[in-house]
Amino acid sequence: xxxxxxxxxxxxxxxxxxxxxxxxxxxxxxxxxxxxxxxxxxxxxxxxxxxxxxxxxxxxxxxxxxxxxxxxxxxxxxxxxxxxxxxxxxxxxxxxxxxxxxxxxxxxxxxxxxxxxxxxxxxxxxxxxxxxxxxxxxxxxxxxxxxxxxxxxxxxxxxxxxxxxxxxxxxxxxxxxxxxxxxxxxxxxxxxxxxxxxxxxxxxxxxxxxxxxxxxxxxxxxxxxxxxxxxxxxxxxxxxxxxxxxxxxxxxxxxxxxxxxxxxxxxxxxxxxxxxxxxxxxxxxxxxxxxxxxxxxxxxxxxxxxxxxxxxxxxxxxxxxxxxxxxxxx
Numbered sequence: 001x002x003x004x005x006x007x008x009x010x011x012x013x014x015x016x017x018x019x020x021x022x023x024x025x026x027x028x029x030x031x032x033x034x035x036x037x038x039x040x041x042x043x044x045x046x047x048x049x050x051x052x053x054x055x056x057x058x059x060x061x062x063x064x065x066x067x068x069x070x071x072x073x074x075x076x077x078x079x080x081x082x083x084x085x086x087x088x089x090x091x092x093x094x095x096x097x098x099x100x101x102x103x104x105x106x107x108x109x110x111x112x113x114x115x116x117x118x119x120x121x122x123x124x125x126x127x128x129x130x131x132x133x134x135x136x137x138x139x140x141x142x143x144x145x146x147x148x149x150x151x152x153x154x155x156x157x158x159x160x161x162x163x164x165x166x167x168x169x170x171x172x173x174x175x176x177x178x179x180x181x182x183x184x185x186x187x188x189x190x191x192x193x194x195x196x197x198x199x200x201x202x203x204x205x206x207x208x209x210x211x212x213x214x215x216x217x218x219x220x221x222x223x224x225x226x227x228x229x230x231x232x233x234x235x236x237x238x239x240x241x242x243x244x245x246x247x248x249x250x251x252x253x254x255x256x257x258x259x260x261x262x263x264x265x266x267x268x269x270x271x272x273x274x275x276x277x278x279x280x281x282x283x284x285x286x287x288x289x290x291x292x293x294x295x296x297x298x299x300x301x302x303x304x305x306x307x308x309x310x311x312x313x314x315x316x317x318x319x320x321x322x323x324x325x326x327x328x329x330x
Contacts, residue, residue, distance in 0.1 A: 002034040002094035003059070003087055005080065007107065009099055010040065010048065017042070019051045021208055022099040024167035026160060027055040029126050031170060033134050034094040037061060038174075039083065041068050041076065053174030055167060060176045067183040073103055074187035077110035082181055084115050084155050092155055095134045097126075100159035101207065108159045117154025124164045124263060124284055134158060139284040161263045161284070162208045201237075206253060209236035211266045212285070214255055216240035216278070218271015218292060218311055221248040225315040226270050232322045238262065238282075240272045256281040270311040274299025291315065 008023040023038075030036035038057040040048060042065040052060050061083065068075040080096055087093045096111065098104040105121050112119035125137040134156045138147045150156070206212065213235045215226035223237070230237045239249035241256050255262055257280035267285035272278055274290070274297055282288070283302060290299040291307045291314045300306045307314050 002091065003037050004030040004034040004094050005083055005087075005096045006030050006036055006038050006057070007076070007080065007096070007098045007104070008038045008040045008048075008052065009101075009104075010042070017045050017048055019048055019055075020099075021167065022101075022160075022162045024051075024055045025162065025165040026097045026099065027052070027057060028165045028168045028170075029160060030095075030097055031056050032126065032128055035059075036172070037093075039063070039080065039179075041065050041079070049174060049176060053172055054169050056170040056172045057174050058172045060174050061179045062176060063179050063181055067188070068181065070192055071183075071188055072190045072192065073106045074110060074189065075181070075183045077107045077114060078183050078187045079179075079181040080107070080111045081114040083179065084111075084117075088155075094132075095126075095156040095158055098157075098159045100161045105159050108157050112154075112157045115154050115157070117157050118151030119157045119159075120149055120151060121159040122261070123158055123160045126158060126160060126164075161261070163210060163263045163265060163286075203230065204234070204236045206236045206238055206255070207260050207262055209262070210264050211235035211268075212238050212255070212262050212264045212282070213268040213270065214238035214240060214272060214282070215243055215249070215270045215311070216272030217242040217246075219243060219248065220271075221246065222312070223249060225312055225319075229268070229270075229315040229319045232319045233266075235266075235268075236262075236264075240275075240278050254281075269299055269303075270315055272299055273297045274302065 006026045009020045010017045011020045027036050035058045037059040038052045039061045041063050098108050100122050120136045123136040127135050129135040135150045211233050213230035215223050238255040239253045243249050244254045256278045261281045263284040265286045267288050269290040288303045289305045290303045291311045295308045
């Protein structure tokens with residue numbers, strides 16, 4: 001089977017490195033296209049390798065991080081390009097999969113240029129076409145069109161949105177191989193001089209969360225009902241541009257065309273009208289629920305379930321019901 005390269009994004013878990021959920025989703029997708037090979041920057045870690053094997057990595061490339069982690073994205077693109085070039089001697093990989101995050105898309109773009117390949121970003125699904133090539137699905141123009149596309153030149157470079165697949169376990173051999181990358185000086189133009197972990201809210205990362213609860217102008221600046229409901233569901237909290245512009249919630253939590261794009265399994269919009277700016281950031285959510293006092297709000301045109309009512313009444317009642325049922329279930 002052809003090799004499929006997957007760039008693994010590791011996250012800090014209390015000082016230990018952990019494989020992020022988007023990487024597990026990519027490994028699951030990669031198995032549809034061929035034989036997954038995980039690419040990990042940094043020293044081999046037993047727990048990381050075990051997780052990658054459990055989710056189907058037939059091979060694990062570990063890369064010394066001396067010339068990669070200390071810089072921005074250019075060395076990672078160089079690393080993947082050299083792996084693609086090496087695999088080309090054996091027919092080339094079937095695809096390179098990356099998470100469709102800001103960093104992932106920049107790496108993907110640089111990689112596509114270096115390898116002369118086609119690039120697809122923000123894919124929400126990847127399958128095999130009849131001829132065996134990867135076929136992607138994208139939701140574009142604020143979710144008003146669904147596009148199916150495939151790369152016609154070079155090695156397909158595909159950036160996939162988080163939550164586009166459910167991680168599925170499938171044990172594989174996971175042969176660990178150290179790969180030494182040669183990073184040219186041109187790729188070392190920007191060095192990381194310092195970094196510090198973002199202060200954690202205890203909630204999932206917005207762009208990776210399976211459930212997102214957002215608040216808008218209808219909160220009146222009081223996000224407590226939104227946060228309490230989100231915490232009961234183990235969800236991330238988002239906000240509309242109106243709420244962010246009013247200073248009611250941090251810009252880092254803005255969902256929309258000028259904020260973050262989310263694609264969770266469940267999206268709950270509280271007090272959000274559904275302007276095109278906001279829809280562009282959440283319309284690919286699998287199930288959409290809205291709570292709004294205005295029955296004519298545009299958000300009701302795209303929901304799976306809508307509640308006409310004040311979020312300050314509806315969300316606390318829903319929170320109480322969920323809590324009671326969980327308590328009853330033990």
